[in-house]
Amino acid sequence: MNAKKRFALVLCLVCLTGAWWTQWGPAIEVPFISWLWPSSKPAKVFVVRESSDAIKLTVPQLAWINSPKLAADCKVAGIELHVIDPDVKDRDGKMPTELAPVIERATKAGLPRMIFVGSSGRLTDFALPSDDASARAQIGIGGTP
Amino acid sequence: MITFGDDTIVQDIYGGLSGLIPRDYSVQPLGSLPYTSPFSEAVSIIPESEWPDRIKAMQGRFARHVYTGTPTEDFQNGLKFCWSFSLTQDVKCARDRAGLPHVDLLAESLGGAVNWRNKGNYCGAAIKYASEHGICDRSFSPKRYDLDPSTWKSGWEAEALNHKPLEWWELGQQNMRLETGTALLLGYSVYVGFNWASHAMSLQELQFDGSKFSVWTPNTHGSGQDWLLSGSRMIPDEAYVVRVCTWS
Numbered sequence: 394m395n396a397k398k399r400f401a402l403v404l405c406l407v408c409l410t411g412a413w414w415t416q417w418g419p420a421i422e423v424p425f426i427s428w429l430w431p432s433s434k435p436a437k438v439f440v441v442r443e444s445s446d447a448i449k450l451t452v453p454q455l456a457w458i459n460s461p462k463l464a465a466d467c468k469v470a471g472i473e474l475h476v477i478d479p480d481v482k483d484r485d486g487k488m489p490t491e492l493a494p495v496i497e498r499a500t501k502a503g504l505p506r507m508i509f510v511g512s513s514g515r516l517t518d519f520a521l522p523s524d525d526a527s528a529r530a531q532i533g534i535g536g537t538p
Numbered sequence: 539m540i541t542f543g544d545d546t547i548v549q550d551i552y553g554g555l556s557g558l559i560p561r562d563y564s565v566q567p568l569g570s571l572p573y574t575s576p577f578s579e580a581v582s583i584i585p586e587s588e589w590p591d592r593i594k595a596m597q598g599r600f601a602r603h604v605y606t607g608t609p610t611e612d613f614q615n616g617l618k619f620c621w622s623f624s625l626t627q628d629v630k631c632a633r634d635r636a637g638l639p640h641v642d643l644l645a646e647s648l649g650g651a652v653n654w655r656n657k658g659n660y661c662g663a664a665i666k667y668a669s670e671h672g673i674c675d676r677s678f679s680p681k682r683y684d685l686d687p688s689t690w691k692s693g694w695e696a697e698a699l700n701h702k703p704l705e706w707w708e709l710g711q712q713n714m715r716l717e718t719g720t721a722l723l724l725g726y727s728v729y730v731g732f733n734w735a736s737h738a739m740s741l742q743e744l745q746f747d748g749s750k751f752s753v754w755t756p757n758t759h760g761s762g763q764d765w766l767l768s769g770s771r772m773i774p775d776e777a778y779v780v781r782v783c784t785w786s
């Protein structure tokens with residue numbers, strides 16, 4: 394194998410690893426290196442919080458999770474925004490299948506938590522943004538509060 | 539908008555609808571309903587001194603602003619079903635808060651709670667019934683205000699299970715006024731009964747005009763019939779917060 398082929402092989406492996414990481418790799422919330430791999434906008438955003446803990450949120454946090462404007466801007470960007478309690482159930486009294494991994498991830502990380510669900514179903518979790526502007530930046534939508 | 543304060547003389551302006559029956563707390567004490575817990579045990583009360591600043595911060599973000607229901611779909615049209623139409627508003631509000639799609643729910647489908655008669659009820663009985671039976675999509679009863687479910691499309695009972703209040707708090711253990719204000723400031727709507735008006739409503743916003751606090755409700759009497767209540771008139775006799783509804 395000549396140098397050209399070796400280079401192409403290594404390049405291929407790097408690309409494949411990068412693609413795998415982007416799709417299925419663990420989420421890492423480290424802003425200063427996050428530019429190293431591409432991130433796409435989430436398809437769905439879930440804010441998971443205990444209803445009774447609403448009082449423990451800061452006023453700016455309360456304001457953004459209740460903001461119809463932010464929800465509308467998400468919708469325009471093709472993103473669903475949901476604010477849920479971990480006790481949510483379906484009509485049969487069971488945890489909805491769609492929500493089970495989201496709630497499990499959020500609970501494990503510690504509530505309140507913001508969970509992104511990518512179009513492939515990949516989950517990423519974040520601390521609850523401190524205000525509307527931070528939430529917009531994290532979700533990847535523009536606009537103002 | 540109609541305003542009610544301490545100096546308002548309450549007249550029977552709606553022709554004696556009497557949709558709300560006062561809850562008898564000696565028979566149904568606070569905390570005795572299923573799936574409930576006292577609000578004040580779950581949530582710390584926000585002192586009134588903080589209300590003005592919090593109201594400012596919540597401008598455009600109260601339940602009123604999140605709610606997608608309309609006065610037309612919430613109009614009780616003379617039925618003594620304020621307890622049902624306003625609970626339906628609260629369930630829709632809980633759906634809106636969770637980011638679920640808007641569904642025009644059929645408040646009449648809670649009529650089984652009063653044996654399908656045009657009768658009043660108390661809020662606690664209504665919420666308990668709704669948590670067991672749910673509220674179906676309005677499309678199952680093309681004719682509005684029809685209390686004969688045999689004329690509705692089949693399958694409505696099964697569909698109703700998609701729209702149930704699952705868990706709620708009861709307010710009033712410590713201080714009904716402060717608890718109501720706190721719940722509104724946290725972005726919840728509050729399902730209330732006012733015995734002085736024999737009326738049940740969904741409170742959706744706390745306001746402050748520089749001297750007094752008021753609570754706002756879209757009411758269920760049609761467009762332009764929203765109420766703003768202040769003073770003793772803003773303190774409900776019965777109040778609940780639907781905190782979780784069925785995911786559907």
